[in-house]
Amino acid sequence: MACNILEVCGRFMYKTQNTHERTKNILATMIRLKNAKNLDNRLDTMLENAYYMCRPPEQSAKSKKKERPAVQEYIRHLFFSRLTKQSLDEVVKQLRKVAWKENEAYIVKCVLKVQKSKYNQVYLFASLVSSLTKYHPSLAISVADDLLNEIRYLLHLNEFSKQQRLLGLVKLLGELYNDLVVDSQVVFDALYILLSAGNERVGPMPDPPTDFFRVRVICLLLDTCGHYFDRGSAKKRLDLFLAHFQRYLLSKIPPPKDVGFTISDTFEALGAAGDRVQTIQGADERIAKLEGDFKFSRVRGLAALEVLLAGKDQDQEDMDDSEESEESDGEKVDSEDEGGNKEDADKADDDEFDDEFDYQVEEQEEKVVVHWKPKAPERTPEDEAFDAMFSQMMMGDSKPAGPKRLDLSVPMNLKEDTNEPKVVNDAGEAKVVFQLLTKKGNKTAAKDLAIPLESDIASTSLSRGNAEADEKAELKRKVLGYQAEADGVPGFGSRRGFVVRGGYRGR
Numbered sequence: 001m002a003c004n005i006l007e008v009c010g011r012f013m014y015k016t017q018n019t020h021e022r023t024k025n026i027l028a029t030m031i032r033l034k035n036a037k038n039l040d041n042r043l044d045t046m047l048e049n050a051y052y053m054c055r056p057p058e059q060s061a062k063s064k065k066k067e068r069p070a071v072q073e074y075i076r077h078l079f080f081s082r083l084t085k086q087s088l089d090e091v092v093k094q095l096r097k098v099a100w101k102e103n104e105a106y107i108v109k110c111v112l113k114v115q116k117s118k119y120n121q122v123y124l125f126a127s128l129v130s131s132l133t134k135y136h137p138s139l140a141i142s143v144a145d146d147l148l149n150e151i152r153y154l155l156h157l158n159e160f161s162k163q164q165r166l167l168g169l170v171k172l173l174g175e176l177y178n179d180l181v182v183d184s185q186v187v188f189d190a191l192y193i194l195l196s197a198g199n200e201r202v203g204p205m206p207d208p209p210t211d212f213f214r215v216r217v218i219c220l221l222l223d224t225c226g227h228y229f230d231r232g233s234a235k236k237r238l239d240l241f242l243a244h245f246q247r248y249l250l251s252k253i254p255p256p257k258d259v260g261f262t263i264s265d266t267f268e269a270l271g272a273a274g275d276r277v278q279t280i281q282g283a284d285e286r287i288a289k290l291e292g293d294f295k296f297s298r299v300r301g302l303a304a305l306e307v308l309l310a311g312k313d314q315d316q317e318d319m320d321d322s323e324e325s326e327e328s329d330g331e332k333v334d335s336e337d338e339g340g341n342k343e344d345a346d347k348a349d350d351d352e353f354d355d356e357f358d359y360q361v362e363e364q365e366e367k368v369v370v371h372w373k374p375k376a377p378e379r380t381p382e383d384e385a386f387d388a389m390f391s392q393m394m395m396g397d398s399k400p401a402g403p404k405r406l407d408l409s410v411p412m413n414l415k416e417d418t419n420e421p422k423v424v425n426d427a428g429e430a431k432v433v434f435q436l437l438t439k440k441g442n443k444t445a446a447k448d449l450a451i452p453l454e455s456d457i458a459s460t461s462l463s464r465g466n467a468e469a470d471e472k473a474e475l476k477r478k479v480l481g482y483q484a485e486a487d488g489v490p491g492f493g494s495r496r497g498f499v500v501r502g503g504y505r506g507r
Contacts, residue, residue: 002030003050010054027051071098072106079110080117083124092131100136107132108142112150114168122168126175133181140181147173148186152193155214163213170194170217174224184234187225191241194218195248209252212259218245219266226270240290242272247283423462426450432458 006027013019014027034047068076075098078091095107111129114122133140147169154166173190176182194214207214229238249255255263267273277283422433431450438445451458 003046006050007053010050014054023054027054071103074098075103075106075110079113079125083117083121083128085124088124088127088131092128095128095132096135104136104139104142108139108146111143112146112169112172114172115165119168119171122171123175123178125172126179126181129176130179130181144176144182144186147176148190148193151190155193158207167217167220170221171224174221177225178228184229184237187221188237188241191218191221192244194221195244212252212255215249215252215255215259216262219262222266223269226266230271236290236294238270239272240287240294242267242270243277243283243286243290246277247280247287250277250280250283423453424450429453432462434461 010023010027013023030047031051034044039047075095078094083091111125114125117125129139129143151166151169151173154162154169170190173182173187177184177187194217226238229235249263254260264273267276277286424431424433430453432453434449434451435446436449438447453459453462
């Protein structure tokens with residue numbers, strides 16, 4: 001009862017001035033009696049709780065904040081405080097302003113501290129890396145290397161307190177693939193690392209059959225970027241990994257319901273919900289089948305390749321013999337090439353590839369070197385005609401342009417009502433009057449210039465002017481005729497043009 005009273009109001013009495021001394025003496029007496037008597041654990045705990053409710057232990061001073069340079073503090077502020085979907089471009093601009101060589105390592109370190117940000121903002125770190133990679137290509141390489149090393153280290157460490165960090169790093173890896181920072185090879189390497197890393201350790205098993213944390217991590221990575229592996233070689237590699245993943249699941253005990261639902265959702269999102277195996281033997285058979293199909297699909301495109309097998313280690317004393325053998329082998333290869341070319345010519349319709357390859361295999365290292373030599377397309381008569389027309393068009397466009405004319409407009413006060421050439425008699429000689437435009441500053445002036453009628457320019461201008469006048473008069477007459485016919489006036493405008501009717505050309 002005394003402990004309950006002290007827990008309820010002991011703190012108040014201890015802080016009140018009138019009851020402070022009496023409460024302090026009571027608490028001291030309680031502690032002496034507790035230390036003097038051998039009480040059971042229950043009573044001992046009750047007395048300690050009552051005492052510390054009245055007199056809480058003095059808290060030590062807070063640990064000092066780690067001192068960092070001002071630039072690093074600003075970088076941390078941009079990453080963990082300013083980075084949002086709306087401020088992403090602004091953060092990129094600010095990070096580009098820092099001294100990159102001195103702070104690149106710290107920027108990579110901040111990128112990998114994704115556990116300090118919200119889970120739904122991890123994609124912003126990937127978008128930030130993608131934007132900065134355009135200006136600093138080494139950033140993507142550094143982030144990918146450190147990220148994979150950190151994932152491998154945390155898997156080997158296998159501590160519960162580090163699991164949240166591992167989940168954030170795997171999520172970041174998937175978002176980096178979505179932002180085209182890393183390729184599918186890196187993602188599949190990480191998936192296989194999650195399945196197998198740490199199993200070579202000696203001692204307690206790092207991945208016991210009852211632990212499903214790695215299953216959660218793999219499902220997280222597949223949910224993040226697995227939907228992009230829906231075609232081509234990436235689809236085949238994903239099917240092969242899912243077979244290994246099912247083999248891994250069957251080696252454990254039945255998963256809890258939440259883990260089972262997560263696995264089902266992942267397989268359903270990847271389109272493999274109805275293609276799951278139930279036994280380890282079935283998983284092994286599927287793995288063998290997929291591996292065989294995958295290797296066959298890779299070799300199928302190399303059907304026209306020539307395989308040259310040669311040993312790496314050769315003695316220097318047998319160089320002459322090796323040269324002679326190489327010459328003889330070269331003759332054999334040439335004959336084989338001729339026969340192969342004949343066979344290829346016979347099977348040209350059935351061949352899926354029109355490219356020629358040189359295929360070399362090193363026996364010990366098993367490395368394949370492929371040299372691609374595409375055939376030149378055969379030219380058709382249509383191609384020749386198109387090239388000729390295109391060359392002619394280009395030559396026509398490349399002709400030098402004529403002299404640039406000065407664009408001068410006749411002032412309104414100098415324009416005449418008619419465009420007919422004006423013919424005057426100057427000293428008994430007929431001349432055509434032209435207007436010569438001159439421009440001084442911004443002022444345009446026109447001067448009369450009389451040219452003899454016998455000159456080419458005068459005669460041409462006069463004939464063109466007369467033709468325009470006749471055309472205008474004819475057009476006027478036709479318009480008036482059409483109007484008269486519309487009004488019903490007979491005998492006017494009977495010349496409707498030159499129309500051929502029955503071999504007679506009437507006017």
